[in-house]
Amino acid sequence: MALLLDEINYCPRCGAAVTLTQRFGRQRPVCPQCDWIYFADPKVAAAALIFDETGRVLLVRRANSPQRGLWTLPAGFVDAGEDPAQAVQRECLEETGLRVQITGLIDVIAGQEHPRGAHILLLYRAQIVDGKLQAQDDVDGAGFFAVDALPSLAFDTTARVLAKILPPGNSQI
Numbered sequence: 736m737a738l739l740l741d742e743i744n745y746c747p748r749c750g751a752a753v754t755l756t757q758r759f760g761r762q763r764p765v766c767p768q769c770d771w772i773y774f775a776d777p778k779v780a781a782a783a784l785i786f787d788e789t790g791r792v793l794l795v796r797r798a799n800s801p802q803r804g805l806w807t808l809p810a811g812f813v814d815a816g817e818d819p820a821q822a823v824q825r826e827c828l829e830e831t832g833l834r835v836q837i838t839g840l841i842d843v844i845a846g847q848e849h850p851r852g853a854h855i856l857l858l859y860r861a862q863i864v865d866g867k868l869q870a871q872d873d874v875d876g877a878g879f880f881a882v883d884a885l886p887s888l889a890f891d892t893t894a895r896v897l898a899k900i901l902p903p904g905n906s907q908i
């Protein structure tokens with residue numbers, strides 16, 4: 736939490752220097768001039784777990800840092816005002832060229848894995864509707880992998896999810 740508080744030095748409304756002040760249960764940057772309070776909101780990301788008919792999982796390779804060249808689930812940040820399920824569909828289309836439909840919410844995972852990562856990850860199960868698999872946008876590889884022969888993964892969360900969630904036919908979900 737301390738890191739988030741340090742990010743704000745000036746009031747975005749009136750430009751005065753903020754001061755750390757006890758408000759709503761914790762120290763928050765508060766503007767002494769106009770009483771604006773900085774509430775550190777969590778960054779929310781949404782990811783898709785998509786299996787093909789043989790039970791292989793769809794992964795994409797990150798083209799940008801952090802964790803460039805390593806593999807992860809199709810995912811992205813949820814925009815303000817955006818339905819997270821639609822964010823997943825948007826990210827899948829942007830990254831893989833595939834149109835998908837959401838078939839369920841698997842898990843809500845809290846905890847930031849790296850400084851630029853999300854604080855909350857919504858993990859959806861999805862199915863491919865149509866499209867041709869092609870890596871694009873901020874990924875430079877996309878493919879289906881057997882869960883016992885995964886490439887190098889970018890995030891521990893992905894490894895934990897894939898260790899826990901089995902492909903359709905073997906899963907309770």
Ligand SMILES: [Zn+2]
Nearest residue numbers: 746749766769
């Ligand atoms: Zn102010």
